[in-house]
Amino acid sequence: MVRVRFAPSPTGHLHIGGARTALFNWLFARHHNGKFILRIEDTDRSRSTEEYIESIIEAMKWLGLDWDEGPFRQTDRTEIYQKYAYKLLEEGKAYRCYCTPEELEERRQKAMKEGKPPRYDRRCREIREILDKPFAIRFKMPVEGETVVHDLVKGHVTFKNSELEDLVILRSDGTPTYNFCVVVDDYEMEISHVIRGEDHLNNTPKQIHIYHALGMNPPNFAHIPMILGKDRSRLSKRHGATSVLAYRDEGYLSDAVVNYLVRLGWSHGDQEIFTREELIKYFNLEQVGKANAVFDSEKLLWLNSEYIKLTPEDKLYELVKPFLIKECYLNEGDSIDLKWACKAIKSLKERCRTLKELAHAMRYYLLDYVDIEPKAREKYINTETIPIIKEITEKLAQLNDFTQDKIEKIFMDMVNERGLKLAQIAQPIRVVITGSTVSPGIYEVLEIVGKEKTLKRLRRIINAS
RNA sequence: GGUCCCAUCGUCUAGCCAGGUCAAGGACGUAGCCCUCUCAAGGCUAAAACACGGGUUCGAAUCCCGUUGGGACCGCCA
Numbered sequence: 001m002v003r004v005r006f007a008p009s010p011t012g013h014l015h016i017g018g019a020r021t022a023l024f025n026w027l028f029a030r031h032h033n034g035k036f037i038l039r040i041e042d043t044d045r046s047r048s049t050e051e052y053i054e055s056i057i058e059a060m061k062w063l064g065l066d067w068d069e070g071p072f073r074q075t076d077r078t079e080i081y082q083k084y085a086y087k088l089l090e091e092g093k094a095y096r097c098y099c100t101p102e103e104l105e106e107r108r109q110k111a112m113k114e115g116k117p118p119r120y121d122r123r124c125r126e127i128r129e130i131l132d133k134p135f136a137i138r139f140k141m142p143v144e145g146e147t148v149v150h151d152l153v154k155g156h157v158t159f160k161n162s163e164l165e166d167l168v169i170l171r172s173d174g175t176p177t178y179n180f181c182v183v184v185d186d187y188e189m190e191i192s193h194v195i196r197g198e199d200h201l202n203n204t205p206k207q208i209h210i211y212h213a214l215g216m217n218p219p220n221f222a223h224i225p226m227i228l229g230k231d232r233s234r235l236s237k238r239h240g241a242t243s244v245l246a247y248r249d250e251g252y253l254s255d256a257v258v259n260y261l262v263r264l265g266w267s268h269g270d271q272e273i274f275t276r277e278e279l280i281k282y283f284n285l286e287q288v289g290k291a292n293a294v295f296d297s298e299k300l301l302w303l304n305s306e307y308i309k310l311t312p313e314d315k316l317y318e319l320v321k322p323f324l325i326k327e328c329y330l331n332e333g334d335s336i337d338l339k340w341a342c343k344a345i346k347s348l349k350e351r352c353r354t355l356k357e358l359a360h361a362m363r364y365y366l367l368d369y370v371d372i373e374p375k376a377r378e379k380y381i382n383t384e385t386i387p388i389i390k391e392i393t394e395k396l397a398q399l400n401d402f403t404q405d406k407i408e409k410i411f412m413d414m415v416n417e418r419g420l421k422l423a424q425i426a427q428p429i430r431v432v433i434t435g436s437t438v439s440p441g442i443y444e445v446l447e448i449v450g451k452e453k454t455l456k457r458l459r460r461i462i463n464a465s
Numbered sequence: 466g467g468u469c470c471c472a473u474c475g476u477c478u479a480g481c482c483a484g485g486u487c488a489a490g491g492a493c494g495u496a497g498c499c500c501u502c503u504c505a506a507g508g509c510u511a512a513a514a515c516a517c518g519g520g521u522u523c524g525a526a527u528c529c530c531g532u533u534g535g536g537a538c539c540g541c542c543a
Binding site: 099101116119157159267291349423430442443 | 468469471472475476477478491493494502505506507536537538541542543
């Protein structure tokens with residue numbers, strides 16, 4: 001039975017890198033009909049917050065990564081870790097360390113200055129008597145030999161045990177540390193595969209020794225490459241939005257984000273766009289690459305536009321509604337005709353890359369009047385074009401059946417009668433109606449805007465000139 | 466500094482494990498053309514990569530070694 005977990009620490013929002021780790025775990029579980037477990041690693045009490053836990057859960061839900069067990073919280077399990085830590089202490093596989101954090105920090109700084117490895121010098125390892133001082137519990141790492149990590153992505157990776165440190169497993173305040181918790185939890189939760197970021201690869205041999213000391217068999221490991229920013233350094237705020245929820249708020253579809261993320265490090269031949277079902281069907285660890293990947297927001301934008309094109313209009317309306325309300329193009333309680341909304345969205349969906357853009361474009365369908373861009377006004381609304389606008393307005397006013405076909409006929413008749421280019425009529429009208437030189441086809445726009453609003457906008461311009 | 470990981474177009478990647486079919490394929494982005502009432506979308510075309518040096522071999526993007534470059538980790542953080 002495949003059992004995997006995602007174990008974020010709530011010291012920040014769910015970011016792009018964490019989301020991909022969660023996604024790979026989720027996909028692996030679903031592919032193998034296994035279980036996906038959510039575990040909150042909140043043993044860093046000073047930095048973990050409730051707010052972040054909720055934010056992470058919200059992001060997971062938004063991405064559609066549902067879990068089968070949890071969320072478990074390590075702070076609820078302190079006694080369990082203490083039990084195992086003391087077991088190791090009693091068996092002589094761990095020892096009391098009386099060095100204070102301040103002393104250790106001082107020695108670390110000194111070692112760094114002298115160019116020595118900043119590692120704990122094991123000075124408390126041989127103390128036999130029990131001192132009446134606060135202590136942390138340290139794990140006795142083997143001093144010689146080698147440890148091999150059999151990694152499903154990286155292959156066999158060998159570490160010299162002499163490089164491993166006697167790490168603290170229980171702090172002096174009785175709380176456990178990360179490297180100890182993971183081992184205990186992954187064992188107790190019967191995790192079969194640990195899929196996590198490559199930044200944990202160096203921790204793995206240490207964890208393997210803890211497993212052995214506890215008499216447990218280590219799980220399978222798979223360390224996936226990192227996601228880097230445009231400058232090839234670790235992805236951070238400097239590179240723009242890194243929080244998953246920020247992408248939701250910017251108008252990205254969760255399926256697009258998932259699709260983008262999965263292709264960072266994983267591939268299935270030349271295929272770029274996948275349904276969830278395909279992802280579950282095809283996902284495997286064999287096709288996960290070894291090299292780090294640079295996050296490319298342009299490609300995400302492209303994928304998002306592809307997903308917008310693939311999404312039916314009525315569904316898009318539901319998705320874009322919050323953005324319309326936020327931009328005040330629509331009031332909270334207002335109900336607009338769904339058929340009409342779909343028509344409006346259909347005209348715009350292949351011109352927008354995000355829901356935010358779509359909402360913004362919809363303003364000229366929803367509002368009574370629109371602001372006109374100064375440059376567009378200057379170029380297309382002047383003494384030469386006003387007569388044309390007037391003539392079209394009169395003809396449109398007489399049209400009872402305000403449909404695309406009929407509107408087109410009016411435009412074309414005028415083109416023929418007056419010997420004009422279509423653009424000479426279409427552009428000024430477009431500017432008056434949409435406030436911009438860019439929009440869907442003008443006949444389509446007019447039909448959707450409707451006779452009433454169209455005439456209102458045209459007449460206001462005519463009267464103002 | 467030590468240890469570990471990695472290396473195909475600007476970016477994501479296919480190909481590598483089982484060497485020849487690769488004068489290296491796809492996608493994003495970029496440029497041009499077509500379509501056209503504007504803008505997109507769509508169609509077509511183009512520029513663009515096997516980091517470098519050795520070796521093994523009849524033959525290397527593919528295997529080995531080294532160099533260089535990038536990343537990660539070395540906490541009573543996770």
